[in-house]
Amino acid sequence: MTCDELYQQLDPFFDNELGLAEAQKVQQHLEQCAACEEAYASRLAVRQALQKPEVRFATPDDLRDQIQVELSKKVSPPRRRAWRVPAFEFPNWLLPSLAGAAAVLAVWFGSKLFLNETRSPNGLLATVTAQLVSDHMRSLLPDHLIDVVSTDQHTVKPWFAGKLSFSPPVYDLSDQGFKLIGGRLDYLGNQEIAAIVFQHHQHYINLFAWPKTESTHFPDTTLQKEGFNVYGWEANGLIMWAVTDAAPDALKTFVDLQKQKQQQGGTE
Amino acid sequence: MNEEEKLTRFETEMLPLMSDAFNLARWLMQNEQDARDMVQEAYLRAFRFFSGVRGETGRAWLLRIVRNVCYDHLKKRKVHSSDEELENIPDDSSPENQLQVKSEVEAVRSALASLPEDFRTVLVLREMEELSYREISEITQVPIGTVMSRLARGRQQLAEVLKQMREKDLV
Numbered sequence: 001m002t003c004d005e006l007y008q009q010l011d012p013f014f015d016n017e018l019g020l021a022e023a024q025k026v027q028q029h030l031e032q033c034a035a036c037e038e039a040y041a042s043r044l045a046v047r048q049a050l051q052k053p054e055v056r057f058a059t060p061d062d063l064r065d066q067i068q069v070e071l072s073k074k075v076s077p078p079r080r081r082a083w084r085v086p087a088f089e090f091p092n093w094l095l096p097s098l099a100g101a102a103a104v105l106a107v108w109f110g111s112k113l114f115l116n117e118t119r120s121p122n123g124l125l126a127t128v129t130a131q132l133v134s135d136h137m138r139s140l141l142p143d144h145l146i147d148v149v150s151t152d153q154h155t156v157k158p159w160f161a162g163k164l165s166f167s168p169p170v171y172d173l174s175d176q177g178f179k180l181i182g183g184r185l186d187y188l189g190n191q192e193i194a195a196i197v198f199q200h201h202q203h204y205i206n207l208f209a210w211p212k213t214e215s216t217h218f219p220d221t222t223l224q225k226e227g228f229n230v231y232g233w234e235a236n237g238l239i240m241w242a243v244t245d246a247a248p249d250a251l252k253t254f255v256d257l258q259k260q261k262q263q264q265g266g267t268e
Numbered sequence: 269m270n271e272e273e274k275l276t277r278f279e280t281e282m283l284p285l286m287s288d289a290f291n292l293a294r295w296l297m298q299n300e301q302d303a304r305d306m307v308q309e310a311y312l313r314a315f316r317f318f319s320g321v322r323g324e325t326g327r328a329w330l331l332r333i334v335r336n337v338c339y340d341h342l343k344k345r346k347v348h349s350s351d352e353e354l355e356n357i358p359d360d361s362s363p364e365n366q367l368q369v370k371s372e373v374e375a376v377r378s379a380l381a382s383l384p385e386d387f388r389t390v391l392v393l394r395e396m397e398e399l400s401y402r403e404i405s406e407i408t409q410v411p412i413g414t415v416m417s418r419l420a421r422g423r424q425q426l427a428e429v430l431k432q433m434r435e436k437d438l439v
Contacts, residue, residue, distance in 0.1 A: 011420045015394065017401050042427045049376045049430065050395040057294035059287045063304055067286070067311050068279065074315060075271045 001029045006036050014043050016130050020189025023127045125221065128188065128232075128241070133225050135186045136206045136243040139195065145204065146182035146197055156183045160194050168194035168209040168238065171261040178205065178254050198254070203246035205254060209238050224248070231255045235262045278318045281326055282311065288327065288397055289334045295392045296338040298381060306341060310334040328403040335389065335407055342385070379429040387422030390415055 006029045012018045013026040030037050049055070139145050148159040157170040163185055172180040178198045186195040186208065193210040212234055221232040229251045232241040240258070244251055289310060294303040310333045380388055386408075393404045405412045 007420075011416055011423070012401070015401065015419070017416075043423050046391075046423045046426050046430075047395050049372075049426075050380065050391060052373060052376070054373045055376050055380075056287075056291050056396055057300075057303070059290040060300070060304060063290065063307065064283060064286055066304075067308050068283070070308060070312060071275060071279070071315055074312065075275050 001025050003029075003033060003036055006030075006033070007039070010036070010039060011043070014040065014047075016126050018127065020127060020131065020191075129223065129225055129230055131188055132206075132208055132241050132243050133228050133230065135188075135195065135208070136228060137226075139184065139186070139197070139206055140204065145184065147184045149182045151180050151182075153180060156180065156196065159183060164192060164194055166194075166209075166211045166238065168196060169236070169258070169262050170196055171258065173198065173254070173257050173261075176253070176257050177201075178257065200244070200246050200250055200254065203244055203250070205242055205244040205246060205251070207258070208241045208243070212237050212239050222248075222252075233259070235259065236265075274318065275315070278315050282314060282318070282330055285327055285330050286311075289330055291396060292331055292334050292389075292392055293338055295380070295388060296335065296342070296385065302341070306334065306338050310337045313337065328399065328406050331393070331397070331399075332407040332409075375430065375433050379426055379433065382429055383422060383425055386418055387425060390418045391422045391426065394419055 006026060009018060009022060009026050013023055018026065030040055148156055150156050150159075151172065151174070153170045153172045157167070160168055160170070160183060170180070170183070174180065178200050180196070181199050182197050184195040184197060186193055186206075188208070188210060191210060193208055196207040196209070198205040198207065221230075223230050228243055228245055229248050230241065230243050231251055232239065233255065234240070235258075242251060242255055242258075244254075246254075286307065289307050290303060293306040293310070294300065297303045297306055310330070314330055314333050380391065383391070389408060390404055393399045393407060399407070401412045401415050404415045408415065410418075
């Protein structure tokens with residue numbers, strides 16, 4: 001990739017609008033080219049400047065009431081204002097109609113920045129996170145969660161064996177509150193990856209796994225995106241990413257249990 | 269859906285988006301009073317056409333209306349205003365403002381305010397509202413490729429203006 005070609009893709013890369021393959025090429029170029037890396041850094045600086053909450057203009061306190069009064073005049077007969085919509089504001093688009101708990105989390109985390117945004121360049125990490133979060137959200141649509149329904153790790157693991165070139169670790173953690181409920185094939189870019197599905201109370205956890213290649217390296221990463229909590233790590237030549245609407249401490253417990261099992265090896 | 273139900277649904281879905289609507293209008297109009305008027309007009313217009321949009325589309329839909337209302341007024345302002353009147357419009361990027369030493373936030377605000385409308389709009393939508401290229405393309409009614417190039421040039425210009433401010437010790 002030449003610098004000119006990179007320049008065409010720098011903004012879409014920065015904005016997570018590239019496919020995984022293209023994003024990887026851009027990432028590789030950035031790692032080798034100081035001038036382009038500088039252009040990337042300048043975009044990051046602009047973003048950080050503009051995303052300071054004080055740069056936004058706050059809505060005047062009385063505007064909402066004023067607009068509600070004007071709106072009610074458009075309805076005949078004009079209604080008497082008996083109630084007031086609470087001044088509770090977070091972006092609606094964060095909320096596909098998931099569990100109510102996701103809503104609470106979205107509010108809780110709404111004001112926090114994407115944690116790793118300051119690590120440069122992290123376009124690839126952001127791309128992976130965005131794709132896996134969207135995989136997770138899609139999996140919550142009716143009939144999308146599970147291809148093989150089983151609470152038995154000895155059923156789920158062989159099911160993957162017939163479909164993937166690698167063998168993802170499948171452990172039932174029911175005793176610890178994380179019930180194995182099945183598995184599914186999913187995609188990261190064009191690559192087929194394993195999604196192992198757990199249930200924790202009323203929350204689902206998608207544990208994604210795919211083989212590590214030499215060109216990628218993911219240190220342990222924890223972040224939240226669009227109200228979902230994400231934890232990524234490497235184990236035994238695989239990259240594992242867990243995505244869930246469960247609380248961060250529950251996710252951490254889950255990940256620690258997975259790591260423990262993986263270190264012990266075997267399927268028990 | 270009767271009018272009363274329509275209003276209730278509209279308010280439930282659209283009022284929570286008011287801070288996004290106001291921020292966009294404020295950045296486009298460059299002063300608070302006009303921004304208030306535009307947001308109100310946009311909400312009334314949106315209510316007329318409302319038939320129950322939801323989630324992601326609802327936000328982009330409302331912001332498109334806000335942007336259109338603002339642009340209509342900016343066009344009229346350009347046609348009808350004499351130069352004198354234009355000078356009287358309070359503007360964050362007026363020269364007196366620029367000569368004072370600014371806080372970091374004021375500097376960023378006046379740098380963004382100094383950019384051409386098209387660039388300012390995509391930067392507000394992308395960096396502050398965190399919308400996707402597709403949504404920005406719907407709101408600004410230009411192709412995604414144009415969104416991309418406006419973002420690239422807007423970011424460069426903004427970085428350049430901020431750099432100049434720092435060099436002149438205005439920050």
